[in-house]
Amino acid sequence: MGRYIKYGLLGLVVIGAGAITFFWNDIRVLMSLREYVQIFAPDKIDKNFRSLYEKERSIQVPRSGPVYTLNEDLDTDVLPETYAFEGETRNVRELLERSQTTGLAILHDGVLVHEEYNRGNTRESLAIQMSVSKGIASFLIGVALEDGAIESVDDLVTKYVPELSGTAYDGVTLKQVLEMSSGVRWSEDYGRLDSDLVQSVVAMRLGSLDAFTASVPRENEPGTYNRYASIDTHVLGMVLRGATGKPYKDYFEEKLWSRLGAEDDAYLLVDTKDEPLVFGGVNIRLRDMVRFGELYQNGGRNFLGEQLVSENWIKISTTPDMPRLQPMVDNPESDSAFGYKYQWWIPLYPDLGDYSAIGIYGQFIYINPTRKIVIAKTSAYTNYTVDGGIMNHETLVALQAIARHISPVKTRDEGGAE
Numbered sequence: 001m002g003r004y005i006k007y008g009l010l011g012l013v014v015i016g017a018g019a020i021t022f023f024w025n026d027i028r029v030l031m032s033l034r035e036y037v038q039i040f041a042p043d044k045i046d047k048n049f050r051s052l053y054e055k056e057r058s059i060q061v062p063r064s065g066p067v068y069t070l071n072e073d074l075d076t077d078v079l080p081e082t083y084a085f086e087g088e089t090r091n092v093r094e095l096l097e098r099s100q101t102t103g104l105a106i107l108h109d110g111v112l113v114h115e116e117y118n119r120g121n122t123r124e125s126l127a128i129q130m131s132v133s134k135g136i137a138s139f140l141i142g143v144a145l146e147d148g149a150i151e152s153v154d155d156l157v158t159k160y161v162p163e164l165s166g167t168a169y170d171g172v173t174l175k176q177v178l179e180m181s182s183g184v185r186w187s188e189d190y191g192r193l194d195s196d197l198v199q200s201v202v203a204m205r206l207g208s209l210d211a212f213t214a215s216v217p218r219e220n221e222p223g224t225y226n227r228y229a230s231i232d233t234h235v236l237g238m239v240l241r242g243a244t245g246k247p248y249k250d251y252f253e254e255k256l257w258s259r260l261g262a263e264d265d266a267y268l269l270v271d272t273k274d275e276p277l278v279f280g281g282v283n284i285r286l287r288d289m290v291r292f293g294e295l296y297q298n299g300g301r302n303f304l305g306e307q308l309v310s311e312n313w314i315k316i317s318t319t320p321d322m323p324r325l326q327p328m329v330d331n332p333e334s335d336s337a338f339g340y341k342y343q344w345w346i347p348l349y350p351d352l353g354d355y356s357a358i359g360i361y362g363q364f365i366y367i368n369p370t371r372k373i374v375i376a377k378t379s380a381y382t383n384y385t386v387d388g389g390i391m392n393h394e395t396l397v398a399l400q401a402i403a404r405h406i407s408p409v410k411t412r413d414e415g416g417a418e
Contacts, residue, residue: 032202033193040361045380046102049361050125053267053283056205059274061253061266068261068291068303072112079114083401085394095398099362099391100381103127103286107294107374108406117286119380126267126283127378130359133282136256136292137236138343140248141178142313143255149243153178157235160242163210168218169235176223177232177239178342179325185219186229190360191385197230204271209234226324226334230279233343237278248276260295261303262288280359289376293365297374317342318355337393347396352409354400358392360384366399371407375399 039048048055082089096104102121106114117123129136144150150160153175158165160174168184169177176182189195196216203212213234220227237248244251249268257266262284269281295302299311318341320326324333325340327348339346344355352370357363362379377399381391 028206029202032205033198035205036198036201037193040382040384042382045361045382046100046119046121049102049128049378049380050121052128053126053269057270057272057274058267058281058283059249059270059276061249061257061268063262063265064253064258066261066304067263070107070112070287070290071110074112074115077114078106078108078402078406080401080405083398085397090394090398092398092402095394099379099395101362101377101379103376103378105286105290105376106402106406107290107297109372110294110298112287112290113406115286121286121378123285123287124264126264126285127289127363128269128280128359129282129284129289130280130361130363131230131233132289132357132359132363132365133278133280134230134233134343135357135365136252136282137233137240137278138178138317139292139295139309140240140251140255141174141236141342142309142317144240144243144251146310146313150174150239157239161235161238162242164214164235164238167214168216169213172222174236174239177235179226179322180228180232180340180343181223181226181324182229182232182235183218183220183222183224184227184229184231185217186227186231188228188230189385190388200231200234204269204277206272208273209271209275209277210238210273213238224324224333226331226336226340228336228340233279234277236343237276248278252276255308256292259302259304259306259308260288260291262291264288286376286378289365289378290374293367293374293376296367297369297372318344318346318353320346345396347400348393349397349400351400351403354403356396356399358396360388362391362395364395364399366396366403368400368403368407371403371409373403373407375402 079092102119103117155174157169157172172182187195188197200212264285267283268276270276296314300309300314301307320339320341327339327346329337337348345358346355354368356366361384362381364377366375
């Protein structure tokens with residue numbers, strides 16, 4: 001009898017081990033989802049947003065070369081007291097507090113005129129950029145085009161990433177991906193655990209983003225509808241790897257981080273294959289955010305006068321030229337009221353050619369080239385999954401008001417010259 005009991009127990013152990021093995025992937029996914037939710041927990045989000053590169057898999061991009069020493073004039077508070085939003089007069093300082101701002105830096109004509117840190121952040125903090133990272137990917141695509149590694153934005157992405165042949169990206173051009181008009185089916189919902197965006201984060205934490213990209217289905221004819229899909233930006237990273245023959249991290253370092261005059265290293269979140277999360281994984285200092293913005297403000301020239309990317313690329317990248325890309329409430333060809341071009345957002349009510357990179361939970365690099373203003377903002381806005389869209393709109397309106405207050409360039413409508 002003892003022998004049968006022993007064999008029975010052994011059988012239960014084997015069955016149990018088999019069940020654990022069978023369900024192990026589901027268990028890992030559930031654990032990953034739980035960890036994802038914890039990143040945004042209200043009592044942890046501030047610390048997490050400045051240490052995510054330490055908590056998640058990441059790779060270091062060392063700074064090198066001379067540091068771009070910012071000219072400073074921080075003696076007075078340059079912020080206006082109020083701004084107008086939807087028929088109301090609202091307070092700038094109240095907005096910064098309400099949106100849970102962790103850092104704010106403003107350059108005017110190359111001079112740092114305002115800098116502040118809140119909620120535990122300091123000048124040394126490395127802040128997760130979320131989708132502000134997309135603006136950097138756009139810059140690198142422009143460099144690769146001008147270096148000749150990429151022949152044309154009208155090339156099919158499969159020319160550089162043949163492994164996407166037979167997927168939803170087969171027949172899609174690089175231009176359509178840059179414009180978030182690839183036609184893929186995508187849910188960019190950060191609060192739904194079954195959304196495509198959240199599932200892509202799980203894929204990053206447990207597997208390969210390249211493989212996940214190949215599994216995304218098609219919804220629309222490419223080039224017909226502007227649907228914001230972060231996975232499109234991952235395709236840009238794949239294109240850069242295929243076109244240049246270099247890892248994304250190395251190209252990032254060679255073409256940008258070694259020439260920007262950055263004051264600290266950057267860190268890129270990566271998947272289990274060490275491929276970067278191109279659409280949202282950059283971690284850098286607030287001052288290095290404004291340095292990148294100033295590169296665009298200066299028409300692609302760095303602090304040494306070197307042309308890192310052409311002024312023409314910047315102009316093309318930030319100027320909507322199709323109905324689906326125009327800022328418009330209830331645009332029938334877009335899922336956003338903001339305008340869009342090559343990974344950059346255009347405010348609903350543009351001001352003198354301004355544009356912005358925007359990251360979830362409140363990251364911004366806002367650029368107004370006519371007013372010579374660059375504003376970098378980091379935040380940890382806990383209510384983002386509820387009213388993030390309207391908060392982005394209100395924040396851009398407030399940043400425009402700040403820019404006008406600091407640099408009151410008159411337009412024809414205001415009785416002056418443009």
